[in-house]
Amino acid sequence: MQRRLTPRIPLLIPRMERTVARAFDKHFPSVDEWVEIQPSKILGPVLARAAAEALVGPEFSHDPTWVDISTHYTEAVSYFDTVLTSGIVPKVFATAAALRILPTWMQRAVAPLLPTLRAVRRYLVRAKRLLAPRISNLIRRSDDFHDADDSPDETNMLAWLAGQDRGKDRDPNAIAQALVLLSLALVHTTLLRVVGVLYDVTAAGHDLRRELLDEIYVAGMADGGWGPEAYGRLRKMDSVMRESQRLSPPTVIGMKRVFVRAHTFADGTHVPAGAYACMAIHAIENDEAHTPDADRFDGLRSFRTWEEEREKQMAGEGKASAINSSSGNPFLFETPTPTSLNFGYGRTACPGRFFASHAIKMVLVKLFCDYEF
Numbered sequence: 001m002q003r004r005l006t007p008r009i010p011l012l013i014p015r016m017e018r019t020v021a022r023a024f025d026k027h028f029p030s031v032d033e034w035v036e037i038q039p040s041k042i043l044g045p046v047l048a049r050a051a052a053e054a055l056v057g058p059e060f061s062h063d064p065t066w067v068d069i070s071t072h073y074t075e076a077v078s079y080f081d082t083v084l085t086s087g088i089v090p091k092v093f094a095t096a097a098a099l100r101i102l103p104t105w106m107q108r109a110v111a112p113l114l115p116t117l118r119a120v121r122r123y124l125v126r127a128k129r130l131l132a133p134r135i136s137n138l139i140r141r142s143d144d145f146h147d148a149d150d151s152p153d154e155t156n157m158l159a160w161l162a163g164q165d166r167g168k169d170r171d172p173n174a175i176a177q178a179l180v181l182l183s184l185a186l187v188h189t190t191l192l193r194v195v196g197v198l199y200d201v202t203a204a205g206h207d208l209r210r211e212l213l214d215e216i217y218v219a220g221m222a223d224g225g226w227g228p229e230a231y232g233r234l235r236k237m238d239s240v241m242r243e244s245q246r247l248s249p250p251t252v253i254g255m256k257r258v259f260v261r262a263h264t265f266a267d268g269t270h271v272p273a274g275a276y277a278c279m280a281i282h283a284i285e286n287d288e289a290h291t292p293d294a295d296r297f298d299g300l301r302s303f304r305t306w307e308e309e310r311e312k313q314m315a316g317e318g319k320a321s322a323i324n325s326s327s328g329n330p331f332l333f334e335t336p337t338p339t340s341l342n343f344g345y346g347r348t349a350c351p352g353r354f355f356a357s358h359a360i361k362m363v364l365v366k367l368f369c370d371y372e373f
């Protein structure tokens with residue numbers, strides 16, 4: 001994903017923008033008076049369609065069956081009706097957590113009877129039926145040494161997986177299933193953030209919204225108009241996304257791991273083989289030592305910190321590496337840091353985070369520019 005998808009984001013953006021515009025026309029009410037909407041319901045298909053450009057390409061991105069699978073599979077597994085403590089927990093994950101209470105033999109017997117898991121299986125079967133013929137075709141072509149090129153038809157995960165996977169993964173059904181699971185990773189997380197920002201900005205009041213609109217306007221005026229690089233200029237919006245994610249993250253604990261071997265850390269902490277471990281990512285990020293006044297939503301928090309760091313650097317006082325370190329600009333939404341772990345950290349950090357940042361901004365730009373709320 002890092003090697004194929006991330007460098008091709010600029011190629012995908014114009015197509016995604018057209019798709020997002022069409023999806024807004026289709027799913028948003030076109031009225032002049034105020035109407036009530038349920039953001040998570042109405043924005044789900046918008047993000048599913050945008051994601052489809054990167055996942056399955058133009059052949060399927062407007063295909064009603066794929067749009068239905070991608071939107072409703074996410075809904076079947078995720079709709080926001082299972083709210084546990086301070087996080088929103090997808091239904092299928094809650095089901096899986098509940099199953100874990102049972103012994104393994106009983107899990108196997110009970111799982112097929114559960115409505116959530118049966119619905120999930122139905123979506124997978126439909127996806128396989130839809131995508132497998134195209135995947136088989138591409139596998140045959142890759143056997144004839146045809147590598148995916150950068151044409152719209154081949155700039156997507158479906159084409160890359162069909163051309164790359166080896167062994168038992170080189171199977172049309174397995175690739176179709178992987179694409180449905182990727183669509184869950186993509187649609188659910190980006191939807192959660194777009195909805196979070198919408199609520200946070202609305203609650204913050206008119207001034208923040210005005211600042212974001214001004215920034216979009218200025219970004220579109222630079223270098224001859226709006227283009228893929230304009231999203232990089234939306235630094236205030238990026239800061240709002242990061243702050244929103246800090247306060248309403250996808251999960252409060254992260255980086256869950258099983259220790260397959262016993263390990264002793266440098267400080268002497270010993271973890272036995274078979275132990276489950278995770279990081280208290282929400283508590284770490286919201287510790288006052290890292291985030292002063294942590295309970296308050298301050299949309300421009302990282303924007304200001306970044307500006308202060310830049311000023312210090314210009315005055316020769318800052319740490320030269322802070323803004324352009326090899327692990328990325330630490331003030332950006334997409335950059336994990338030791339105290340901002342919503343995308344994980346290091347080599348295993350989320351490979352889709354750069355794409356997520358662009359997709360979220362794209363939908364927010366459309367929302368802020370074309371709608372009042």
Ligand code: HEM
Nearest residue numbers: 185186189190255342343344345348349350351352355356
């Ligand atoms: C705001 C949006 C997103 C958030 C917060 C998020 C968060 C995460 C987290 C926490 C992990 C696990 C990291 C670890 O345990 O070390 C992860 C893994 C992953 N994410 Fe994301 N993600 C987002 C969007 C996306 C998107 C848009 C894609 C696809 C384009 C994606 C694809 C993946 C994949 C494939 C993995 C598994 C990587 C592996 O196992 O090596 N994610 N993500």
